[in-house]
Amino acid sequence: MDRRQLVKWLKEPLKMSNKYSLHVVYFCTGCGIIEIPPSITARWDAERFGVKPVATPRQANLFLITGYVSLKTLKPIIRTYEQMPEPKYTVALGSCPIDGGMYWDSYNTINHLDKYIPIDGYIAGCMPRPEAIFTGITHLWTLIDEGKADGYERYRERYQEYRSNQERLYGQLEWPPLYTGRDDDV
């Protein structure tokens, strides 16, 4: 660790802690999950980056959306995302969350994930290699440093729009809104 890092630690301990202990939700949402086991095991070893899968969303602050999102999966994704404590970050892997990818014309997958939950970064590839996932993590660090990884804040601010898009897909959702729009919430 160089001296600048030390200064940063002292100045912004919160940011530094967020960025170097990214705990990932263990949720295989799409085919990108196939590159997660190599990444977290010996050959690539994600723990060098402070990345570690954890059992429940309550312990996690990084959500990897690993590929295409079908309608049935989007619901648990929203549930899981809302259960994560702030600050929380989402990174989407592969082409599909950006513009539908392979399944752009499928009746059961959605094309633009950022219409339903905020995304802090996209990694190109189909699938992204472990290296790309790691580079994505380092980019996320930069964004956290610069305060640009603010998806969760945007979610809070524009919750009504996100919620209305979600409900256009599913009709009335079974769970109550996360933010009611009252002052003390925001």
Added chain:
Amino acid sequence: MSKVGEEITAHFPEINTHRIDEKRVEVNTDKGYLLSLLNFLKDGGYDHLGLISCVDRMEDGVLQLVYVLSRYAQDESVPGPDPTLVVKIPLSREEPTIVSSMGVFINAEPYERELYEMFGIDFTGHPRLDPLFLERDYDIPPLRKDFDTRRYVTEEFETIPPVED
């Protein structure tokens, strides 16, 4: 003519069979014979239900059910690999109903459930004909030929506005 084809014709003179190639035999019948035919085949060694599928032949107004059967154990009396049986049953496209074959093959259960969902075929006697894969309701079952997936995506998903610019 294959051995199994001859056996079927001997037992059910109304059912016609023909050999597509050396690996496949096609059996054409109608829905009244389904259970007796499947039982007969299962007892005759065709004890592996590989697949139940359906083809939407929209121009003919027919949903064609396809049962693929093969053998777990090699038929020693015939040399070479045993042919796969492709049993075809036409159903009316307007009111597709047929009796469930779960009583003969237990694994027919998810296949029938899927066909119910994807083609709207009603399997009488099936204990849980509820959605298997899909989250949304589709006016036309999605695998029918008149369901246009590209139009559906354009109309349903693309019209949702982006949250951020």
Added chain:
Amino acid sequence: MSEQKSSVLSSLEAVKYLFRKPKTIKYPFELKEPALRYRGFHLNDWDACTGCGNCEDICPNDAIEMVEVPDLEDRPAEGMTNRRPQINYGRCCFCGLCVDICPAGSLSLSRDYLHIHFNTDTFTFVPKDEKSAENKFLPEEEYSVLKANLNHRRQDYEGFSQDLDFSLFEPERVRMPQVPPEERKLSFIEQVVGYTKEEASREAARCMECGLCEDACPAGLNIVDYVGAIYEDDPDESLREIFEDNPLPAICGRICMKHCEEACSLGKQGEPVAIRWLKRWTADVIEDYKSSLELSPAEDKEKRVGIIGAGPSGLSLAYFLRLKGYGVTVFDSLPGPGGAVRIGPPKYRLPLEAVEKDAGYIASLGVKFRYLTRVGKDVSFTELRDNYDAVYMAVGNFDPLSTGIENADRAHLALDFLKRNKIGEGIDVGREIIVIGGGNVAMDAAREALRLQHIQYSDKDVMTKTVSLEDWDEMPATDEEVEEAKEEGIQFNPAWGPKKIELDEEGNVRGLLCTKVKSVFDEDGRFNPSFHEDREKLLEGDMVIEAIGQKPDFSFIPEETFQKLSFTERRKVKVDEDGMTTLPGVFAGGDIVNSNLDAVTAIADAKVASEGIDRYLFPSS
């Protein structure tokens, strides 16, 4: 089997790995090179890319869109458009189908794969080759994996690229059966045999439907459609598509200059689709155009158009106008239809039957032909303008040029030679013939002379030579013609300029004295040959044919009218966008207007003029 003995302690075996060097790759400090065939982001060599759009069509994900690049030049004649693929990495699945289908071989995949961004718009990208985008493709020392993105990539990092043996297109065309040179040079038998149905279908199946050929074709034929119809085994439909723009398929199927094949995207790495032969197949396989086409003239418009010249342009205009309901009369000094294609192309290339077949169909639509009628002699030009609502001049270039060298009067002129031989009284040839010229007419004359020699001196040694100012690479004749002439044994003397026809004591031709050419064009690119005066040689021969070009003959136009006719700088008749000359009601087309000097351009002129005449005579509609 091992499961018999089981122990909790056996797992302690793994403890030894504690003392081994870890296998972890210390990324990003230690990089693992992707494989040589890695399928990463696209590279596109813009110089090679034709913009044909096959990649767009094959992409299963709709990820490729062809976008126009204004900086690039659109060159339809070469089959180059200014469109280039734009890739959406929100769709791309890196399958590489686009690479395997790229006929130009310009598209490949690099080994770069890193692009991370929060903005989805950055995932849309127009790939460009590293050669021309230096700020994007960095050398090893400037590249950093932590900064890597679509605009920060490594130089010389090509991954998955095309292999012609495994490509999705067929680079080789179906061989056209031809009569071998030894056999064909002995008679006027048609050299190209023509495809069988199976061969035609196989050749048509190669077409990738990109449509570059249609942009290159002067007459804009629906090539994709008529080739597609041949593949679908529907020659009638194919003929209908051809007749939309070209009523002379049997002629064009044989002698077209095939600008389309120059542009064909398959020709970039392999051989172009044999579009011309396919058109010929359609024309040949259909016995009777009339029953296949089921076309009939529109309601009579009670207007009459006179056409001077029954060549390709005149015939086509007659067809287009007749279908629109005009009364059409065609005047020609020759005894039959065809004009330049009647007398020019030798029989082994274009048999008269093919000309008669196309023209016969046009005549059957109700077009009147007046052959052996020379305008300016048998009927005056002014009379024509008075009697007809519009006049179309398609007289072609029929006034042969001469070299003007000493004793040039002893030489034969190529056009006369060809005409006498093809539709005239025939001609006696010498045993050693010298043809002056390097163009297609020279090739025709030489090859025809060779055949006549073989017929007239069947058991003796004969020889035909050509002399041309131009060297091999500048020769205006098509490569195909030159190649075939060589196969038949014609001797070439490129880069020699004729100086004098030598005569013997009895006044018979004994040879041609030539001087070595230094250069044909001057520094400004104008035709201005210069010679090595000291290097001369004598080509022996007893007959000389001059084939150095022709010019039009406008002597049929009265002097005071001719004054009003304007010409372009290149001495072509000047026409407006409707094909009309500066004389009101007089339209022109064909070789006197365009500089391509070929049949298909003449047809294109006729098409323009047919619309123009329609507008001229019925301005309101």
Added chain:
Amino acid sequence: MEILRQRDTGPTTRELELYFGPQHLGMVGNFSITLNVKGDRIVSAEANPGYLHRGFEKLMEERNWIQNFPLVCRVNVIEPGSMEMVYSMAVEDLAGIEVPERGEYIRCIYLELSRVASHLFGLWAYSKMLGFETVGGWAMYHRDLILDLFEELTGGRVYNIYIWPGGVRRDLPEGFIGRVKRTLHEIGGKVPDYNKTFFENRVFHERARGIGVVGKDEAKEMGGTGQVLRAAGQEYDIRKVDPYGVYDEVDWEVHTREEGDAYSRIMVIRDEMIESVHMVFKLLKDIPDGPAYNKVPNPFKWRIPEGETYVRLESSRGELGLYLLSDGGQRPYRAHFRTPSYPHGLTVLEKALDGESISDTGNIMISLYVTAPEIDR
């Protein structure tokens, strides 16, 4: 363990409905099961798939014959090779395309390597489920070595898009055979370590024996194939029953066990992996020279004559079939994949979970080799 399993939960315990998955540490893949439990004992289970449904069969009807290639391999992310193969076989059957001998050999080598890779992935998931992180790490590392070979051969780590109708997409690169042998020697050299650490470990035996028993007749009744059937003593392998490729030209054997529990299924996987490695060596020895690919027709004009076919092959999880129908057009009229996990995950799993403990759910599911994407398609 035995005591725990037989403990009576007592008459006072209520029956509860428990949602297991899709976001759950005990779940591999995007899949969920609704469990009716009494205490920690499962009374009945209901599989709830569909989280990965992308409508492949509809999408295939929208794409032409060659455009379907990048698509089909994505049906199953664990082992894309067999998906490519089954589609190629069906298309070749319908269109009457011949595959050169060398192409068939390369295909089989590639398929056996991907079988090993797939089994190693399964071994990772299973050993991780039982708490053997070390073995899981080895398996994943060794799978990565095979992925390196794939990358070199095909240009992609996971989605290879390598087997085409008419053969394979590219020939073997220079020196590839040597590197395959080296990698397989490296993996093979670790088999004793795997055995000692995992397969001979009593902890594994304790945790896997007698769990999720599916008997031979029961398995056949429910359409089981692959390891599920072979672990119960039925010798059934499509490579023998209905040979394709060059599997009838090499010498190899089918491995079976008798018990039908999780333990024997994993042991069958282990034996098969070793068999596959041996098979690759034999195939590499016999591989002929010559072309590896017969060109397919121009993709923009390619029509396949009207007809239908059902082809099947042995993927790493069991019988993989494809019912493919052409109406003489440029696109398939109907395609239906018969995937091995379909009966395993929806019928066999529900039965196998009956009466087991909640904590064994993941154990049983992975030992049945249930792969969610190929169920949902």
